[in-house]
Amino acid sequence: MHAEFGNYLLVLALFMSIALSIFPLVGTFTNKMPLVYAAKPLSILLFTSMLGSFICLAYAFVIDDFTITYVAQHSNSLLPSRFKVAAVWGAHEGSFLLWTLIFTGWLLALALIGKNLPAKSYARVLSVMGMIGCGFVSFLLFTSNPFERTLPFFPIDGSDLNPLLQDFGLIIHPPILYMGYVGFAVSFAFAISALIEGEWNATWARWARPWTTAAWSFLTVGVALGSWWAYYELGWGGWWFWDPSENASLIPWLSGTALMHSLAVTDKRNSFKGWTLALSLSTFSLSLLGTFLIRSGVLTSVHAFTNDPERGRYILIFMAMVVGSALLLFSFRASKVKTNVNFSLISKDMFLLANNILLIFACFIVLFGTLYPLIADAFGRKMSVGAPYFNLLFPIPTVLIFMLLGVGPLLNWKQHDFSKLITALAKIAIISLIASLAAVWFLQSFYWWVFCGLALALWVGLTSFYHLTKITQHAQGLKNKLSKLTAATIGMVFAHVGVAVLFVGVLLTSYYSVEKDVRLASGESQSIGSYRFEMVKVEDLLIDNYQTSKATFNIYKDDSFLTTLHPEKRFYLAGKQIMTEADIDAGLFRDLYVALGESLDQSGNVWSVRLYVKPFIRWIWLGALMMGLGGIIALADKRYRKVQVKNSESESIANQSNSDELDVDLADGNTVKS
Amino acid sequence: MSENSSKTIIVRTFVLSTFVLAFIWFYWLIGQDKTELPSELIDSPAPKFEVADLLIDGVTHTQEEFKGKITLVNIWASWCPSCYVEHPFWKEYSKNDDIVLVGLNYRDEKSKALKFIREQGNYYDWTLFDQNGRLGIEFGVYGAPETFLIDPKGMIRYRHVGVVDHKVYQEIFLPLIEKIKRGL
Amino acid sequence: MSRQLLLLSSILFIFSFPCFATIDVYEFETPELEERFKLLTHELRCPKCQNQNLAGSNSTLSLDLKMIVYEKIIAGETDQQILDFMKKRYGEFILFKPEMSQNNVFLWVAPFIFVLVFLVFFLRWYMTHREVDND
Numbered sequence: 001m002h003a004e005f006g007n008y009l010l011v012l013a014l015f016m017s018i019a020l021s022i023f024p025l026v027g028t029f030t031n032k033m034p035l036v037y038a039a040k041p042l043s044i045l046l047f048t049s050m051l052g053s054f055i056c057l058a059y060a061f062v063i064d065d066f067t068i069t070y071v072a073q074h075s076n077s078l079l080p081s082r083f084k085v086a087a088v089w090g091a092h093e094g095s096f097l098l099w100t101l102i103f104t105g106w107l108l109a110l111a112l113i114g115k116n117l118p119a120k121s122y123a124r125v126l127s128v129m130g131m132i133g134c135g136f137v138s139f140l141l142f143t144s145n146p147f148e149r150t151l152p153f154f155p156i157d158g159s160d161l162n163p164l165l166q167d168f169g170l171i172i173h174p175p176i177l178y179m180g181y182v183g184f185a186v187s188f189a190f191a192i193s194a195l196i197e198g199e200w201n202a203t204w205a206r207w208a209r210p211w212t213t214a215a216w217s218f219l220t221v222g223v224a225l226g227s228w229w230a231y232y233e234l235g236w237g238g239w240w241f242w243d244p245s246e247n248a249s250l251i252p253w254l255s256g257t258a259l260m261h262s263l264a265v266t267d268k269r270n271s272f273k274g275w276t277l278a279l280s281l282s283t284f285s286l287s288l289l290g291t292f293l294i295r296s297g298v299l300t301s302v303h304a305f306t307n308d309p310e311r312g313r314y315i316l317i318f319m320a321m322v323v324g325s326a327l328l329l330f331s332f333r334a335s336k337v338k339t340n341v342n343f344s345l346i347s348k349d350m351f352l353l354a355n356n357i358l359l360i361f362a363c364f365i366v367l368f369g370t371l372y373p374l375i376a377d378a379f380g381r382k383m384s385v386g387a388p389y390f391n392l393l394f395p396i397p398t399v400l401i402f403m404l405l406g407v408g409p410l411l412n413w414k415q416h417d418f419s420k421l422i423t424a425l426a427k428i429a430i431i432s433l434i435a436s437l438a439a440v441w442f443l444q445s446f447y448w449w450v451f452c453g454l455a456l457a458l459w460v461g462l463t464s465f466y467h468l469t470k471i472t473q474h475a476q477g478l479k480n481k482l483s484k485l486t487a488a489t490i491g492m493v494f495a496h497v498g499v500a501v502l503f504v505g506v507l508l509t510s511y512y513s514v515e516k517d518v519r520l521a522s523g524e525s526q527s528i529g530s531y532r533f534e535m536v537k538v539e540d541l542l543i544d545n546y547q548t549s550k551a552t553f554n555i556y557k558d559d560s561f562l563t564t565l566h567p568e569k570r571f572y573l574a575g576k577q578i579m580t581e582a583d584i585d586a587g588l589f590r591d592l593y594v595a596l597g598e599s600l601d602q603s604g605n606v607w608s609v610r611l612y613v614k615p616f617i618r619w620i621w622l623g624a625l626m627m628g629l630g631g632i633i634a635l636a637d638k639r640y641r642k643v644q645v646k647n648s649e650s651e652s653i654a655n656q657s658n659s660d661e662l663d664v665d666l667a668d669g670n671t672v673k674s
Numbered sequence: 675m676s677e678n679s680s681k682t683i684i685v686r687t688f689v690l691s692t693f694v695l696a697f698i699w700f701y702w703l704i705g706q707d708k709t710e711l712p713s714e715l716i717d718s719p720a721p722k723f724e725v726a727d728l729l730i731d732g733v734t735h736t737q738e739e740f741k742g743k744i745t746l747v748n749i750w751a752s753w754c755p756s757c758y759v760e761h762p763f764w765k766e767y768s769k770n771d772d773i774v775l776v777g778l779n780y781r782d783e784k785s786k787a788l789k790f791i792r793e794q795g796n797y798y799d800w801t802l803f804d805q806n807g808r809l810g811i812e813f814g815v816y817g818a819p820e821t822f823l824i825d826p827k828g829m830i831r832y833r834h835v836g837v838v839d840h841k842v843y844q845e846i847f848l849p850l851i852e853k854i855k856r857g858l
Numbered sequence: 859m860s861r862q863l864l865l866l867s868s869i870l871f872i873f874s875f876p877c878f879a880t881i882d883v884y885e886f887e888t889p890e891l892e893e894r895f896k897l898l899t900h901e902l903r904c905p906k907c908q909n910q911n912l913a914g915s916n917s918t919l920s921l922d923l924k925m926i927v928y929e930k931i932i933a934g935e936t937d938q939q940i941l942d943f944m945k946k947r948y949g950e951f952i953l954f955k956p957e958m959s960q961n962n963v964f965l966w967v968a969p970f971i972f973v974l975v976f977l978v979f980f981l982r983w984y985m986t987h988r989e990v991d992n993d
Contacts, residue, residue, distance in 0.1 A: 125942070236914040243909055298703045302908045312704040320697050329694065331686055340987045357976055365969045372956075372965050378699055382711060384903050385965065386911070386954025393969060519883045597882070608883050711905060712951045781918060807922045814947040816905040816919055 003068050005054030005111065007147040013049035013104075014137045014293040017040055020130030020303065024123035036119050039126040040407035043111035046133060054101045056389050057146055058088050067154040070094060070146040076160035076574045078545035086170045087161045091144035091307040092295060095174060099291075100136040102175070107133065110186060110211070124193035125186075130183055135318040143311045144145040160545065160574035169229030177226060177249060180219025181287050184256055186211040187263075188326070191277050195329045205266035208280070209642045212263055216256045217631030223249050224624030235580040235595045237515060237612045239620060241388040245303035247370040254363035255283040255442045259355045260631075265352050269413055272353070278334070280358075281326040286367075288319045298374065344415040351408035355401060362397040366390065402456040402503065405496060406463040410470070424466060432458035443512060449600030453507040457500040464493045466502075487637035495630025502623025508616035515612050517597070520603040528613050531592060532556040538596075538604055546570045546579075553594050555585060562592075567609075571598045582610075590615045686717055703742055713822075713833035714814055720747075722830050728779050728787055728803040740828045745774045746847070747822040748798070748838075749810060752786040754818040759852035760837040761790075763849065764797040767843060772851055777801035780810045780818055825854045882921065884928050891931055898927050898937060902944055903952050911954060 020042040027035025057070075059085045066072040074087045074094070089095040107129045114122055140146075190208040194200040220575035226246065240246060244540040259279040266276045292315045293299045343349035364401060370386045376383050406428070436455035440446055471489065472481035518526045519548025525534040536552040553565040565583035572579065590613055599609030715721075720737045727733040748764065750757040768775045777798035779787045784803065791801070804810055813822065814833075823832040832850055833844060886892040898914065902923065912920045912927070923944070930940045944952045954963045964966035 117965065176974060201900050238914070241909075262880065292700070295699075296704055297708065298700065298706075300708045300909050302910060309704050316697070316700050316704065320973070324693065327689060331689070335682070338987075341984055357973070357980070360976065361969065361973045364972045368965070368968055368972075373698075376701055376704065377706065378959075381950065381961065383950040383962075384952070384954050386901075388901055388955030389965070434889075486706065498734075513676075517883050709906070711949065711951055714945075714947060781922075802896070807918070808926075811919075811922060811947060814949075816948070 001055045001337055002059050003147040003149060006053045007145065009049045009053035009056065010141050013046055013053065014134065014141060016046040016049060017130050017134040017137050018484060018554055021127055021134050022044060025127035028120045028123050033119070034039055036067060036123040039123040040111045042130070043107050043126050047108040048228055050101045050104045054097055057094060057097060058085055061085060061088055061228050066158050067149055069148045069149050069150045072150055072155050072158045074161050075158040077157050078574070079166070080544055082171065083161055083166050084332060089174050090161050090165050090170060093144045096144050097146055098174065099178050099182060100140055102178045103133060103185060106183055106186055112397060117525025121193060121197060124196055125189045128189040128192045129185060134321065136321070139314055139318065143314050157574070158177045160467050160572060163546070163570065163572045163575065163577050163579040164233060167229070169225065169233060173222065173225040173229050177222030178220055180215050180222045181249065181252065183215025183218055184212070184252060184287050186215065186282040187259065187280045191280035192326060192329060195277070195290065195333045198275055198333065202267050202270040205263045205276060206640065209263045209267055210635045212256070212260050213631045213635050216260050217628040219249070219253050219256060220624055220631065223253060223629035224621045228621045232582060232584055237513070237593055237614065239617065242387045243301050243303060244299040244370050245294050245301045247366050248293050250365050251363055252283055252286040252290060254366065255286050258327050258359040259283050261352050261355050264347055269342070271342060271349065273339055274334050276379055278330065281330060285326065292316060292319050323557060342414065346411065346418045347415045348408060348411040348413050351404055351411060355402055355408065358397040358401045362394060365393045399456065402460055405523045409467050409492065409496065410463060428462045428466060429459060432462060439442045445509050450507050450511050453503060457504045459499055460500040464496050467495060488634045491630045494633060495627045498623045498626025498630055501619050501626060505616045505619025506621055509614050513612060513614045515606060515610065517610050519600060520607060520609050526611060528611060531613060532559070533594060533611050535607070535609065538607065540604065545574060546572045549596065549599070551607065555592055565592070565594045567596045586618060588618055591617050689696055698856055704838055711816060713830070715830045716832065718830055720830055721808050723812060725802045725809050725855060728801040731790065735800065737828060740824045742826050743774050743845040744772055744826060744851055745824040747776045747778055747824060749780050749815050749818050751780050751782045751818050752790040753782065756837050757819050758794065760819050761794045763838060763840070763843070765795060768797040771845060772855060774799050778809065780804050780815060781807040784842045823850055882924070894937060895928060895931055898940055899924055902927070903954050905948050905952055959989050
């Protein structure tokens with residue numbers, strides 16, 4: 001029954017989303033308030049239906065219901081229960097169900113938290129979300145239904161979840177990634193709604209900002225989790241392959257970062273309005289593009305879901321409708337939004353603009369490199385664009401951004417007298433260069449990139465610290481100083497320092513990692529630097545749903561015992577797949593990584609083994625975590641919680657809003673004077 | 675004012691056409707087989723080699739033996755499941771007097787390859803034993819089964835990836851063989 | 859144990875198991891040669907995998923191609939010669955680093971053109987939208 005019930009709830013969700021797309025929006029045009037107020041309950045119902053549907057599928061997995069095709073293909077009775085639940089999103093249909101659920105989760109949050117918006121704006125935003133939701137739910141129902149039954153015949157046991165996925169990473173990476181990926185729909189909805197309404201100004205930007213920042217934070221952490229998971233799971237010590245699926249998440253992230261910063265300018269200065277609008281629309285469009293590329297089979301990737309041309313076409317048409325209507329609306333409505341240059345060359349405005357240009361540059365590099373093989377394909381050429389291309393081009397905007405990052409936050413809006421700043425900046429630059437030189441000397445091999453890169457990271461770190469001291473310089477005592485710092489500032493500084501930390505991790509691990517493939521027999525050792533890896537023994541065991549050859553390695557540093565590692569070579573019984581499980585001694589300043597190759601003789605005591613020493617690799621994900629955390633902290637700033645009811649501050653476009661009325665109805669039923 | 679609106683029209687047309695083009699492009703891409711790799715050796719001479727015969731000890735073959743007749747080189751192995759599906763078709767095609775059928779046993783164990791021939795039948799005029807796979811790499815082979823069509827001058831004219839069933843043979847190979855016979 | 863015996867046992871092992879090994883032991887005389895090997899096996903794509911390089915791939919073909927790279931490095935061939943060898947048999951597809959050829963000019967140049975176009979638009983906007991200074 002649960003499968004049928006789950007399917008029924010999907011149908012219900014579809015109807016809810018259709019209703020949500022139509023009624024509140026119609027209400028805003030015809031001024032029928034009951035329709036407008038229907039937005040909130042419809043949103044809640046839509047979310048609840050999706051949640052119910054999801055629970056039905058999860059239930060099916062937990063009770064081993066192999067009469068459902070999706071469960072039979074991706075689960076097994078021997079699968080540990082935590083993975084049975086995670087297997088819900090282990091393949092296309094279920095992961096899209098999760099995707100849609102998370103989307104409706106954002107919708108719910110918007111419906112509950114956004115009640116301080118004027119009622120009509122609130123209704124419009126939710127309606128737009130409803131339209132998008134309609135697309136997602138119908139895609140699920142008509143092309144990717146996870147509830148299809150295998151009846152009348154069904155397997156005794158399932159095919160098991162892909163062993164690569166039987167891991168903690170599966171439990172956290174997709175949900176958090178999707179939170180970010182789909183979360184940009186909110187700023188998209190805000191933008192569309194504003195275009196319909198005919199208002200786009202600082203107030204709108206202030207409403208959209210926390211939602212955008214939240215989505216951005218989740219996406220940052222989601223991408224980092226993917227990198228971390230690939231690192232310890234795939235066994236080749238890499239953390240980023242520029243694989244199309246990785247790029248598909250990086251592209252909206254870059255656009256989203258630009259958006260987040262551009263919203264700040266529109267919020268504070270009521271400028272760059274058209275540009276911020278465009279970015280709001282493009283970021284979510286890029287999210288959709290990414291989803292399309294991965295789920296349609298158009299791109300070859302280890303990460304790709306199974307191809308089905310029908311699904312691909314469906315997503316393509318949906319994406320075309322979304323992007324097409326966004327483009328149309330934008331071209332006809334945004335052209336009347338004008339911003340004048342109200343800032344000088346040395347100003348926070350200018351530097352944020354430069355930040356945006358550079359981020360879009362980086363975004364284009366990744367997007368173009370990913371799509372180019374497909375363009376070539378259309379002309380009959382099969383070629384590849386891989387890591388070498390991206391590693392050559394991507395650092396260019398990155399380095400420039402880092403240079404500007406040191407200065408931008410220190411500047412005032414509109415204009416800044418640079419001469420006051422220049423001495424401090426020069427001192428910080430010199431300190432950064434010297435400290436970097438010292439660090440490189442300590443690391444013993446000189447690489448230009450490391451020297452410059454470390455200096456840049458220090459530059460960002462030290463200027464951030466300087467920024468904090470400048471803000472708090474007039475307060476006496478720690479408590480007073482801290483009170484001068486807003487959540488927004490702390491979040492920003494924390495996130496910027498996080499980027500620097502990430503950059504340090506990337507540099508040092510790229511240039512100073514050591515990898516050795518060796519042949520070891522039980523009792524033999526291999527040294528890398530001051531670390532000695534001794535393979536003690538290899539045992540054969542049977543656990544859960546797999547057989548394993550489990551090795552024991554003792555690691556010594558400078559000849560004193562450090563730790564024991566247990567890399568494994570597993571043979572999964574149901575799917576008959578072989579998996580290498582590396583073992584890692586994680587450290588803040590280095591990772592020690594051991595992976596088994598293959599057995600080189602019949603006794604099982606001689607193996608080919610891969611050993612890595614990877615310095616500072618954890619800094620990559622730590623930096624990303626700091627960035628995500630910085631975003632969350634910035635969100636908490638109290639200025640976002642104040643009721644903002646002013647409808648128009650300066651320009652207003654074609655008049656649809658009630659600018660004649662003095663009272664404004666709020667979404668939660670209250671009325672406020674504007 | 676008119677300058678502005680003509681500029682807007684240009685921008686809008688540009689965006690619209692990009693949008694439509696992109697849509698068509700993606701739509702077309704959806705149906706494509708992403709795993710297919712076209713051969714680099716089309717219209718090039720067959721690679722130079724000297725490789726042992728699978729069935730007859732002491733005999734080696736070279737690419738010179740491709741000259742003077744139309745040859746089909748079929749890449750197969752005992753570890754390749756589709757090869758078992760394809761092999762019976764060769765019984766029929768080998769009856770075609772226009773062509774010489776050559777097997778290339780790729781990356782296989784001799785005993786297993788011989789077992790395959792014993793059990794599935796031998797329809798090849800002669801068979802190459804490419805144990806270490808190096809000859810396959812010279813041909814740009816990336817899986818099995820694959821089949822190459824070589825003309826009497828020893829030039830590679832076509833490479834098919836996958837099982838050569840009736841449809842493939844009649845619709846692709848036969849027309850090409852006719853073309854070569856006519857001297858084209 | 860000699861390298862050939864190692865290789866032979868690896869190959870025999872490969873065919874007795876449904877899946878293959880990633881980690882082979884290649885011995886080089888100097889670290890520079892080993893670095894070249896690592897670089898090349900990262901730059902070459904496995905022709906039959908779902909987007910993997912030779913270094914990270916399990917398949918027999920990748921192992922064979924890696925061995926060829928190894929042999930050629932030992933034999934003294936240059937990086938370009940090795941890449942050309944691979945390209946001649948498997949096409950541009952096998953090169954993760956797109957060639958700087960006429961065909962690919964647009965690939966390498968497009969991002970810069972994009973930024974330049976952007977900057978041009980920005981400058982035009984900047985020039986035409988300046989506010990009159992109020993003193």
